[in-house]
Amino acid sequence: MKPTVHDIAKIAGVSLATVDRVLNGRPGVRSVTRGKVEEAIASLGYVRDLAAANLAKSRTYSFVFILPANDNSFMIGLTEEVRGAVARSSFERTDIRIVDVPPFDPDALVAALEAVLAEKPAGVAFVAIDAPEVRAAAERLRQAGIPMVTLVSDLPDSSRDHYAGIDNIAAGRTAGSLMGRFLNGPSLGERGATVAVLAGSMLVRDHRERLEGFSTVIAQAYPNVRILPVLEGRDDPVLAETMIAEALRRNADIAGIYSLGAGNRGLIRALQAAHGPSRPLVIAHELTASTRAALADGTIDAVLNQDAGHEVRSAIRVLKAKADGLPVLAAQERIRIDIFLKDNLP
């Protein structure tokens, strides 16, 4: 049988109340007695029954998710997944509140974090913006002992406890590697190939990192592939469409396009409107209804994806663990980069 507090009391020769004081760090126990109790705990290999403890405390984990009110498919999907978690909250002893903030706005994010600080929830998850003021706000939350998880976009070297998202440098490297292989880089010869990159904004860390990984691999492994200056489409379908259309018109020799941001609808429209001699090889991010269709019909060749559902569930698991002071299963919480070709669409 699993040892209980009663067993500890018996072995240590103290009362239940004393065991309780030791276990929950309450005052009023001499260090000699505390030692005896701790010894008994160790010798029995006692582990507190979390379910029973939570029942006794009638505890619910109150979490806040701060999400940018973006209108691209990925963010909408992410919000949807958080809503799903809200719907399951009664089963999971969670009480999740969603806070919307304007996108790409560090001040708004800081304000939201400050509001959270006052509320003192059991944990916070937020899509980070890489700015010093955000880092400072995070530090204040840490001082207050509120567990924090960054979601999708990280805030490295900050006081956050965990990052629930993909390694964007690795994602960019993977895209570069696929691009080089698919273009048959090693045997391109003197002629080489030209590749365009469409990003949302170079101010966003994810995008910067993806570009960095992509450029590194291309430079190292496929030196005869040229990368055109980055097009910043602000994740706006209309802008992206005109930019890509224009780029294709100017450079008839574009052999590949890497779309590392969101808002691929414009890209797809531009590609389907273009009637070049041979369509370029396209690698994009995030599996949405439009990229899925484009993948199926051959407009896009590969899609790198992060599973928003996994990210949200992982964030919740990690926040719970942090709130309870438990370790996290690193292998379980690693968010993987999915690579989808038309042949392994789920």
Next chain:
Amino acid sequence: MKPTVHDIAKIAGVSLATVDRVLNGRPGVRSVTRGKVEEAIASLGYVRDLAAANLAKSRTYSFVFILPANDNSFMIGLTEEVRGAVARSSFERTDIRIVDVPPFDPDALVAALEAVLAEKPAGVAFVAIDAPEVRAAAERLRQAGIPMVTLVSDLPDSSRDHYAGIDNIAAGRTAGSLMGRFLNGPSLGERGATVAVLAGSMLVRDHRERLEGFSTVIAQAYPNVRILPVLEGRDDPVLAETMIAEALRRNADIAGIYSLGAGNRGLIRALQAAHGPSRPLVIAHELTASTRAALADGTIDAVLNQDAGHEVRSAIRVLKAKADGLPVLAAQERIRIDIFLKDNLP
């Protein structure tokens, strides 16, 4: 506040005992009364608190994992993951027993399943062998009401409740697609290319399905790629090494190798020993220490992987849900095909 059994009793105007009888399907309730109680349950939106119920029942989920005593890295890793789950069992209210059976032996598997039947655990997970007698044994378990999950290898059209593993046809298709792209299939011209396939055994369903997917894509999308007759290496490093070495000697023009089984150590040794003009493109399955090293040093170009840890954890979650009659989150339980290039190794 979340409604409790007390609230139901109050609303329905009956006693707690009657509510309990209805909730747990115990006899001794007139259908009129039962109706009133059920109405109250529905109107309150009551959901039983599983943690409290399990505490009251002092319930532990007893599961049995039947695993083939294979000595390849993947199966060893899988067993290791189940051991990890055993180690966590006290936290997770599980009591997991591991049963080893000789590999590729339907009779042994059936015997193990029969033994399980006598023991009546709360659930069983097993690596299936696709044989009628196994299917029959599974049906007997279903009759006995024991939830069943197939692990890694499925038993389609059987009485199993769930399959915790990858879609092997999709995996084969993905491998075929990558092979075709990496060989630059579309522009190979008249000359074409030759590809060798190394499998463990065509008697194993996973391997058959992977080959099927691979062949289909090659035939459809890359008709100028020729697939040599399948080499069956029985997942044995020594046999695989000699077979690949021989194949490379006979066919100097082998441009690609698809290794769809386990036991890649032999393949890697043969590749590193060969000194052809240009090394073939290699796609293999399962990320192990040896395939990881080969990927890093360029001996292997891509590895398709299934995460054993995810499979085991998913199997446990599903067995728990089935034991409690709860629905499973399909999106969470889908086991994905990881594609690893040297650039996205975790």
Next chain:
DNA sequence: CAAATTTTGATTTACGTACCTCAGAATTTC
């Protein structure tokens, strides 16, 4: 209509932990 049977209510204990109170013991302080 009485007896037998079924249905229901009231109450209790239990699961393992948290948290509270109060009294008594041990220790320290003066």
Next chain:
DNA sequence: GAAATTCTGAGGTACGTAAATCAAAATTTG
């Protein structure tokens, strides 16, 4: 050595559900 302080023990209640007992009420049966 008495008073003040600090520890400790004993006991209870609570969380939400399960499961049991026993008596009372309602219903069916003969």
